[in-house]
Amino acid sequence: MMLNRTLAPDFQAIDHISLIEPGHTQLPNGCKVYWFNSGDQDLLRIELIFGNLRFDPTKPLLNMAVNTMLTEGTSTLSATQIADKIDYYGAFLQAEYGYDNSQLTLYSLNRHLEHTLPVIKDILTDSQFPEKELDTYIRNQQQKLQVSLQKNDILARRAFNRAVYGDSIYGLSADAVHYQQLQRADMLAHFKQMYQPANCTLVIAGKADEASLKQIIDAFSDWQNAAEPADVSQQLIEPATEHFYFTEKPEALQSAIRMGLPMVNRTHPDFPALQVLNTVLGGYFGSRLMANIREDKGYTYGIGSGISSLKYGSAFFIATEVGADVCRSAVEEIEKEISLLKTEPISEEELSLVRNYMLGSLLGSLENVFSHADKFKNVYFSGLNYDYYTRYTEIVKSVTADELLSLANQYWNFDEFYKVIVGKY
Amino acid sequence: MVKFNRFTLSNGLRVIVHEDHTTPMAVVNILYDVGARDESPDQTGFAHLFEHLMFGGSINIPVYDEPLQRVGGENNAFTSNDITNYYITLPAANLETAFWLESDRMLSLAFSEKSLEVQRNVVMEEFKQRYLNQPYGDVWLRLRPMVYKQHPYQWATIGKNLEHIEHAKIEDVKAFFKKHYNPQNAIMVVGGDVTTEQVKALAEKWFEPIPAGQKYERNLPQEPDQQEERREIVTAKVPLNDIYIAFQVPARTDENYYALDLISDILSRGQSSRLHRSLVREKQLFSEIHAYLTGSFDKGMLVVEGKPLENINIEEAEAAIWQELEEMGKAPITDEELTKVKNKTESTMVFAEMALLDKAMNLAYFELLGDADLFNYETENYLKVTAQQIQEQAQRVFRKENSSTLIYLAEK
Numbered sequence: 001m002m003l004n005r006t007l008a009p010d011f012q013a014i015d016h017i018s019l020i021e022p023g024h025t026q027l028p029n030g031c032k033v034y035w036f037n038s039g040d041q042d043l044l045r046i047e048l049i050f051g052n053l054r055f056d057p058t059k060p061l062l063n064m065a066v067n068t069m070l071t072e073g074t075s076t077l078s079a080t081q082i083a084d085k086i087d088y089y090g091a092f093l094q095a096e097y098g099y100d101n102s103q104l105t106l107y108s109l110n111r112h113l114e115h116t117l118p119v120i121k122d123i124l125t126d127s128q129f130p131e132k133e134l135d136t137y138i139r140n141q142q143q144k145l146q147v148s149l150q151k152n153d154i155l156a157r158r159a160f161n162r163a164v165y166g167d168s169i170y171g172l173s174a175d176a177v178h179y180q181q182l183q184r185a186d187m188l189a190h191f192k193q194m195y196q197p198a199n200c201t202l203v204i205a206g207k208a209d210e211a212s213l214k215q216i217i218d219a220f221s222d223w224q225n226a227a228e229p230a231d232v233s234q235q236l237i238e239p240a241t242e243h244f245y246f247t248e249k250p251e252a253l254q255s256a257i258r259m260g261l262p263m264v265n266r267t268h269p270d271f272p273a274l275q276v277l278n279t280v281l282g283g284y285f286g287s288r289l290m291a292n293i294r295e296d297k298g299y300t301y302g303i304g305s306g307i308s309s310l311k312y313g314s315a316f317f318i319a320t321e322v323g324a325d326v327c328r329s330a331v332e333e334i335e336k337e338i339s340l341l342k343t344e345p346i347s348e349e350e351l352s353l354v355r356n357y358m359l360g361s362l363l364g365s366l367e368n369v370f371s372h373a374d375k376f377k378n379v380y381f382s383g384l385n386y387d388y389y390t391r392y393t394e395i396v397k398s399v400t401a402d403e404l405l406s407l408a409n410q411y412w413n414f415d416e417f418y419k420v421i422v423g424k425y
Numbered sequence: 426m427v428k429f430n431r432f433t434l435s436n437g438l439r440v441i442v443h444e445d446h447t448t449p450m451a452v453v454n455i456l457y458d459v460g461a462r463d464e465s466p467d468q469t470g471f472a473h474l475f476e477h478l479m480f481g482g483s484i485n486i487p488v489y490d491e492p493l494q495r496v497g498g499e500n501n502a503f504t505s506n507d508i509t510n511y512y513i514t515l516p517a518a519n520l521e522t523a524f525w526l527e528s529d530r531m532l533s534l535a536f537s538e539k540s541l542e543v544q545r546n547v548v549m550e551e552f553k554q555r556y557l558n559q560p561y562g563d564v565w566l567r568l569r570p571m572v573y574k575q576h577p578y579q580w581a582t583i584g585k586n587l588e589h590i591e592h593a594k595i596e597d598v599k600a601f602f603k604k605h606y607n608p609q610n611a612i613m614v615v616g617g618d619v620t621t622e623q624v625k626a627l628a629e630k631w632f633e634p635i636p637a638g639q640k641y642e643r644n645l646p647q648e649p650d651q652q653e654e655r656r657e658i659v660t661a662k663v664p665l666n667d668i669y670i671a672f673q674v675p676a677r678t679d680e681n682y683y684a685l686d687l688i689s690d691i692l693s694r695g696q697s698s699r700l701h702r703s704l705v706r707e708k709q710l711f712s713e714i715h716a717y718l719t720g721s722f723d724k725g726m727l728v729v730e731g732k733p734l735e736n737i738n739i740e741e742a743e744a745a746i747w748q749e750l751e752e753m754g755k756a757p758i759t760d761e762e763l764t765k766v767k768n769k770t771e772s773t774m775v776f777a778e779m780a781l782l783d784k785a786m787n788l789a790y791f792e793l794l795g796d797a798d799l800f801n802y803e804t805e806n807y808l809k810v811t812a813q814q815i816q817e818q819a820q821r822v823f824r825k826e827n828s829s830t831l832i833y834l835a836e837k
Contacts, residue, residue, distance in 0.1 A: 003634060005485035005529050009521035011496040040447075041775050071696070080706065083696035088765045090772030109772055136706060139734060143712035146664040147732075150560045251662075253553040285499075286490045298546025301554050321554050353495045360497020364450050364514050368779045 014359040017393060020372040021386060022203075029223055030198030033216075034376065037208040038369040042110045044206035045370055046216060048124065049103040049377075051232035053194050055169035061178045062190045063169065065137070067102035069187070070095045070195075072133040074126040079133050082119060091116045099170050100311040101381060102194075110212050117219040124195055125223060129187045138179045145176055152249060152256035152422040153321055159245045160258040163418045164315045166238040197223045199230035201380075205373035237262075237313045245420045255327040255423025259334065260317030261416045265309040266382045270407060272395040274307060274316075277404050279354050280346055281305050281337060282318055284361075286353070288337045289318065297333065299326045309382065316411070324424040331419070341408040345401035358396050426801055427784050429614075430621040431792075434628060436637040438608035441788050441797050442624045443616035445781055451517040451617035452782050455527055456789040458612075459605035460507040461582040462645060462723065470584020473504040474548050474593055475601055479511065481540030483530035496522045504582050507722040508793065514782060517618035521627060528631035531611065534602055541595055548590050552583050560663040561833060571655050571829040572671045572726055576648035607638025612792050616785040648673070648724045655829040660836050665712075665732050666739055667833040670746065672727045672822045677720050678794055683806045684814040685718060685822065689727060690766040691758065691815070692716040692749070697765070699749055700731070710737050710745050722794075727822060739832060753819035757812035770807045 022034040052063045071093060072079045086093045089112040094105045104123065108116040148154045158173040165171030197220065204216060239262055249255075264270055275283070282289040282305030289303045303320035322330040346354075365371055379388045429443045464471045479502065480489045493500055498515030513523045556562045565581040573579035584590055613632070615624045651673050674685050693700050693716035700714045714731030729750070733742035777783050791799040 003630065005525070005532070008492050009519075009525050011519040011522055012516070014497055014516055039779070041778055043772070043775055043779075080697060080702055083702075084765070087695045087697045087769055088761070090768035090770075092772075107772075107776065109775065133706075136709065139709075140705070140712040143665055143732060143734065147560055150664050152558070253558045254550070284494065286494050294547055295543060298543040299550070301547055301551035321550075321558070323550055323553070353491065356497045357494040357499075360494075360516055361499060363497065363516055364499060367448065367450075367781060370779065 013356055014363055017359070017363055017366070017389065019366070019375055019386060019389060020369070022373070022376055025217075027197065027217065027221055029221070029225055031200045031202055031220055031223065033202045033204070034380075035204040035208040035213060036206075036369050036373050036376070038372070039206050042207050044108055044110060044113070044204060044208065044212060045373070046106045046108070046120070047103050047203040047373075048105075048120070049101050049201045049203060050194055050199050051101055051230060052099075052169065053190060054231045054233050055235065057167045057172060059181065059186060060172045061174050061182060062186060063102060063194075064097040064174070065182055066129070066187050066190045066194065067095050067097040069129050069133065069137055070104055070123050070127055072137070073128050073130045074122045075128055076126070077119065077122055079130075082123070085119050086116065089115050093120075110207050113212060113215050117216065121219050121223070127191055127195070129184050129191070131184055134182065134184055134187070138182060142176050142179050145174065145179075152252060152254065153319070155247060155422045156256035156258040156319070156420045159247070159420045159422070160260070160317065160418060163240040163242070163245060163420070164260070164262055165313060166240060168237045168313070169234055170237070170310060170313060192226050193228060194230050196225045196230060198225050199232065203373050203377060205369045234312045240418075243416075243418050245418075246425055247422045248425075249423050252324050252423035254321045255324050255421055255425060256319075256321050257327065257331060257334070257421055258317060258319045259417055259419040260305075260315055261413070261418060263307055263314045263316040263411065265311075265314035266378070266388070267384060270411075271307075271309070272392040273399045273403060273407055274411065275392075276354060276358065276396055276399050277341065277407055278305055278307055278316065279358055280350065280404070281341060284354075284357055286357075288340075289334065292337060293320070293322070293330055293333050297326070297329075299323055299330045299333075311381065327421065327423065327425050331421075335414070338408075338412055338414075342405070342412060345405050348401065351401055355396050359393060362393070427778065427788065429788055429797060431797065432625060434608065434633045436608040436633060436635055437640075438628070438632050438635075439612045439792060440624065440628050441612070441614045441792060442619065442621045443614065443784060443788060444619060444621065445617050445784075448617050448781055449517055450514055450781065451520045451523070451615065451619050452512060452514050452785045453520075453523040453527060454510065454512040454614045454616075454782070454785040454789050455531075456612045456793060457509045457511075457606060458610045458641070458793060459509055460505050461580060462506050462577040463605065463641075463643065464577060464580070466577070466580075467589070468593070468597065469580040469589045470548070470582070471589075471593065471597070471601060472509055473582045473584070474544065474590055475598065476502050476504045476509050477544040477548055478534065478540060478598060479530055481537055481544060482535035483526075484533040484535060486526065486529050487535070489526060489530065493522060493526060498522065506578055506582055508790070510786065510789070512782060512786065520615075520619060520623070524627045524631040527613075528635060531606060531608065531632065532635050534598075536595055536599055538595060541593065541598060545590055545593060548583075549587055552587055552590065556581070556583055561667055564669060564831065567657065567659065568669055568671055568829065568831050571657060571831065572673060573648050575646040576723060577645060578648070578721060578723065603638070604641055608632065608635050609637055609640045612789045614785040614789045616781055616788075645723065651827050651829075654825045656832075657830070658832045658834060660834045663833050663835050665735065666835055667732050668730065668739070668743055668746065669831040670729045671829045671831075672827050674718065674725050674727045674822055676723050676725060678722070681814070681818055682720075684810045684818045685727060686720075687763075687766050687770070687807065687810050688753065688815055688819055688822075689716045689718050690769065691753070691762060692729070694766065694769060700729070700746070703749055704731065704745055708745060710734060710742050714746075739834070743830070743832075750819070750823040754816060754823060757816045760812070763810075763812055763815070767808055767810075771804050774804045
């Protein structure tokens with residue numbers, strides 16, 4: 001029989017997504033422990049996650065600088081010794097600052113835990129932020145900042161965040177002067193208040209067998225809280241009143257565009273449906289923005305949209321870099337695509353494609369045990385539980401074109417859009 | 426240890442199957458044995474532009490992405506100086522869709538003028554975004570022609586200039602397809618929740634009817650050993666001075682590759698590495714400094730790149746790099762330092778086995794190098810390296826006559 005290559009093979013829609021739920025305990029010092037035991041490799045990812053302290057706009061860098069400098073020395077280990085120990089045992093240690101939480105992540109082979117865990121323990125209980133290392137940090141960060149500030153997409157993101165999130169922890173980006181203001185005493189105080197067990201969630205993924213779990217829990221059991229609990233509240237976000245920001249770069253070959261507006265976050269019942277709407281607009285390669293602005297017009301190498309869901313706020317955004325000569329046309333086309341979603345219902349053909357794509361993408365994101373832990377963190381730190389994923393998959397499967405049309409009208413009010421252009425306009 | 430089965434279709438297509446039933450997904454990775462090195466000097470950037478066109482519809486399927494997204498799949502591709510690699514991730518239950526799509530574009534593209542026109546624009550925007558509109562973005566456009574005088578590695582995958590992309594014609598696209606995109610020049614790896622019998626049946630159904638085509642015989646001018654120091658200084662609109670030093674090193678398949686890769690680790694992997702410790706922390710000359718190998722199939726590059734602090738004189742900074750490099754040739758490294766970089770390499774390999782797509786890509790890559798099973802001997806090859814070998818290679822590579830130095834001076 002002749003093969004008919006014009007006919008697509010049959011396929012199955014994704015019906016069910018099974019997620020691994022973690023084991024759980026709480027240590028007497030208040031540290032919460034979650035673990036995912038799976039995988040053939042004898043290795044572990046251990047994440048120690050801390051809520052950021054209340055933001056002080058006069059010292060905007062503290063949360064970030066304290067986190068980044070955790071690996072820079074304790075009373076007994078210098079920065080170099082910490083690096084040596086971690087590297088010698090083939091481990092990886094990363095300090096990662098996030099808008100809501102900051103963390104220390106250790107990747108280690110199980111058999112080396114006895115050598116790697118004490119280093120982490122020492123860091124969490126006795127970081128010293130030595131003056132010499134602080135000077136190096138300030139110097140190098142200021143240099144890196146200079147390079148970043150030459151990049152139009154970074155400038156656009158900074159301006160956009162400032163507009164949407166105001167003077168909050170999400171909105172204020174560091175300037176060179178903020179680095180100069182960093183003081184060791186402030187950092188030590190910040191460290192003591194933030195990095196304590198009652199403000200810590202420990203997420204373990206990999207070969208989390210009984211022996212390794214015991215080793216980890218033992219390592220953190222005698223860790224003491226500070227006198228004062230960590231204040232992880234944040235002030236109310238006040239978006240800017242000005243909605244248009246243009247930074248001219250006369251020699252730019254491309255202009256960076258970033259536009260969007262404050263949005264509801266993951267805890268809101270509309271969030272999963274808004275994710276569907278966002279995917280249609282700019283959330284995947286076949287999205288309307290890509291199809292129009294890249295694949296039809298050739299204005300850009302890439303364009304996308306997304307919703308950043310944070311604990312105290314959220315924003316919907318569209319971001320791209322386009323040829324400087326077509327910037328205005330690109331903005332018009334973006335607005336056209338948004339308008340279209342507000343006036344015409346999405347066809348069932350497109351919608352079913354997006355449903356399948358989103359479910360496939362969720363299934364595909366569960367590559368290994370680390371990804372299961374990541375899914376857990378998404379809901380846990382939003383104050384949700386696994387019901388969220390059940391609801392999410394249900395809504396992705398069932399949301400109607402009419403519902404999406406009314407959501408587009410409800411949430412995408414043009415008067416409220418913030419628009420940032422860096423380059424030529 | 427990554428297990429796999431292997432078979433070859435009658436048209437020459439090599440197929441590798443890696444069963445991994447811990448995931449509900451499947452990956453299909455197709456590597457074409459063609460890269461920017463196979464381009465003609467007056468038509469550079471073509472392999473990469475062609476990669477874009479592979480998504481512009483094939484002979485029987487008008488659009489590529491949509492049917493894949495409809496079954497919950499995702500895809501992407503990349504082009505290097507050596508290879509072009511396409512990959513799909515999708516629910517294993519829908520594996521056949523990937524075979525349908527990939528076999529049709531191996532059979533023949535649609536060669537649409539509209540697609541060519543749009544992708545020329547997209548690639549030119551990519552050229553601007555990544556190479557022209559970024560501080561230091563043009564570094565490879567400058568450095569490659571310094572290191573390579575004969576070999577086609579002298580141009581970057583994006584091409585020498587925007588004009589070469591602008592002038593690409595549909596006849597050129599057709600000729601390129603005929604020359605490089607056929608079963609004999611491809612390796613397919615299928616991994617995930619699949620069985621070898623299933624893959625074999627699907628491969629015979631969708632790929633075996635594709636004509637074998639002509640085998641491409643590669644005959645590239647090889648780069649002679651460098652005999653003289655090369656330098657270039659550019660004053661540019663960059664925020665900081667920047668030093669790049671590139672050394673010629675043996676090819677990826679050379680027995681000394683592993684020693685050289687460990688040399689780059691000793692120099693710059695992690696906070697305990699020599700360059701970071703000495704030049705960033707102790708002497709406080711640089712804000713950042715890195716060293717890496719390109720791992721090229723023909724003669725490659727070991728590149729050292731650092732941004733000196735603003736108050737530091739550029740000659741002093743450059744001399745300090747050389748002092749560290751020459752140090753490696755003077756004395757063998759200690760057992761402890763050697764063990765450290767080997768341990769790190771070993772655990773990196775263990776972590777790499779956590780990712781299905783990485784495993785599939787690696788199997789295809791090593792099959793092209795000669796045998797997919799080489800992937801399983803990588804760790805062993807690193808562990809065999811001795812301190813003496815490292816010292817010898819450092820002496821051989823870190824010579825002024827083997828160096829090309831590119832310095833960016835910030836325009837004040």
